Amino acid sequence: MAGYRGHLAGATVFFLGYLALLVYLYSMNAAYQQFTTLELLGYPVAMFALAIMFGLWPDVDTNSKGQDVFYAIFLVADLFLIATRNFEEAAYLGLFALLPVVSRHRGWTHSWWAMLLIPSPLLVLPYVLFPSRPLAGLPFYGAALVGYFSHLVLDGLVWRALRRTR
Numbered sequence: 001m002a003g004y005r006g007h008l009a010g011a012t013v014f015f016l017g018y019l020a021l022l023v024y025l026y027s028m029n030a031a032y033q034q035f036t037t038l039e040l041l042g043y044p045v046a047m048f049a050l051a052i053m054f055g056l057w058p059d060v061d062t063n064s065k066g067q068d069v070f071y072a073i074f075l076v077a078d079l080f081l082i083a084t085r086n087f088e089e090a091a092y093l094g095l096f097a098l099l100p101v102v103s104r105h106r107g108w109t110h111s112w113w114a115m116l117l118i119p120s121p122l123l124v125l126p127y128v129l130f131p132s133r134p135l136a137g138l139p140f141y142g143a144a145l146v147g148y149f150s151h152l153v154l155d156g157l158v159w160r161a162l163r164r165t166r
Contacts, residue, residue: 004056004059004064004065006154007056007151007154008052008056010153010154011051011052011146011147011151012048014051014055014146014147014149014153015047015048015051015147015150017146018047018051018142018143019044019048022139043139046140047139047143048143050119050122050140050144050147051144051147051150052147053070053144054119054143054144054145054146054148054151055147056069056147056151057070057109057148057151058110058114058151058152058155059105059109059151060100060101060109061101061103061105061107061109061110062105067101071097074094074097078090078093078097106155106157110151110152110155110157112152115149115152116145118144118148119141119144119145119148120141122144123138125137126140
């Protein structure tokens with residue numbers, strides 16, 4: 001079981017492998033030429049931030065650095081929604097923000113289905129908002145998956161699940 005520094009390091013290592021794979025795939029047919037210089041610099045930074053955040057996310061169900069980070073983000077987002085008079089959205093955000101803390105540690109936040117589901121807005125929203133580029137969110141979703149997966153690996157949950165299936 002890793003602490004938050006271990007999860008940060010793990011997410012970084014897993015992300016670097018993911019980034020190397022993306023660089024290789026995009027260089028095979030010069031697909032990187034479709035991006036501007038700003039995108040070529042900004043996308044990896046944004047994906048790294050996502051990998052780090054989702055590397056900490058599963059521990060939001062206990063008193064941790066990850067919980068501190070995410071609840072600060074939730075607070076700012078909720079205050080913004082209230083200030084812009086989006087009360088219904090603020091209420092839903094508050095409800096969903098409570099879900100991890102009312103469950104037990106290493107409960108649903110440490111599951112494979114949560115790993116796939118929690119970052120899914122990164123995949124779905126670009127598809128809905130930018131129909132001309134339906135797969136624009138795929139690299140970002142992948143970065144979130146890599147970060148989340150690194151957390152599960154470092155907590156030993158992946159190997160334990162594999163042993164149970166044998």
